[in-house]
Amino acid sequence: MDVPEAAQATAELPGPTATEAFDRLYAQVASGLVHQTYLLTGRHRLARESVERAFHLAWQQWPEVATDRDPAGWVRAAAYEYALSPWPRLSRRPRRSDRRNTDPAQAPLRDAVLSLPPAYRRTLLLYDGLGLDLPDTAAETEASTPAAANRLLYARAAVARALPDLEEPEHLRAQLEPLTLTGPEAILPEPRTVRSGSERRTRFWTRLTIGSVVLLTALTAFTLVTAPTHYARPTGPPHRVGGVPPRGGPQQLTAEDRKLHRRLQAVPANGPERLVPQLR
Structure with a gap:
């Protein structure tokens, strides 16, 4: 076989699948990464959890990890970020350094x-x-x-x-x-267990996101249907109003005023001379 034929045969060889590449990276990096994270945190359980979470994230984003120039460095950065994040500190697990088997x-x-x-x-x-x-x-x-x-x-x-x-x-x-x-012996799960755990986590968050969107849509529709179309200002309880000036206008007639009024209405044209002048 000449050189071009050999190169063509080599190019046609199938490469490793995503599962095989992930398992190979996990076997090469995981154990040593636990020791590094243990040196970073002093807590063996947190170190193991950080490495497992990092590989969960790596499998979720495997196309990005597989094309990275340093896949081991990608996983290492993810493990360090989780180990030093404040979230593990909020757990109820003991925060003391674990020095067993050191x-x-x-x-x-x-x-x-x-x-x-x-x-x-x-x-x-x-x-x-x-x-x-x-x-x-x-x-x-x-x-x-x-x-x-x-x-x-x-x-x-x-x-x-x-x-x-x-x-x-x-x-x-x-x-x-x-x-x-x-460091302490790192007992890690099998790569298949890590991949299945990552897939379960992905399905859980996907379903949770879909459920949240459906619930939010239902609440929005319910609010649009039941919400009032106009604002009705509520009527307050009755109370006495003070400080209002008296009503203006003519004063009330007395008894003498009413008597004079009736007299004037009875003889409007034959009243006293001061009211109807007489021509002489």
Whole structure:
């Protein structure tokens, strides 16, 4: 077979399906990502939950993840975001650090890392723990490159104050890199379970959204049918009005006035001389 025929045969080979690619990424990344997230949070259960949620989100948006230049970095960023978000802090689960099955010799460095603010902790883990360069670290932490550099310097100085032996960045990196690969044993579900859980979550939110839209439409229609077409101002309870001036007009006639009035009406033309003048 010549070279063009071999290239054509290679191009016609079917690639991995979405399920196979997801399962392969899950097998390669999930276990180590749990150890990294555990170093980031100090809570093993939260680390495992964060990684599982990240892969749920990755399967929901798999076309975007599959075409990303770094699918593992996409999942890692999602896991870190969930682990450091305020929502897990509102749960009733214990917030203490979980140190079961960990090396006591690594405890001082782990405690020094956990004492840092979350943004500085994440920057130190990405740069010195995982070996990302500064622009990639800044992009993943959604910060500018100068801001990421300042966070890194602050984190290194804080760790050096707690552990003077790690003042040099090379010594810190040599101790931090193995820390991202160790931790409590990560017992994760099978990839098929993660995919089915993601699909169930998607169906649940889809049905909830459709139900909310239907309910809102029904309430709107009911309001349009039953709402009054005009505004009727309510009548207040009766009460006495004060401070009104007396009604104007002629005064009431007395008895003498009425008597004179009747007399004038009886003889209008033959009354006193002052009323009807006489010609002489």
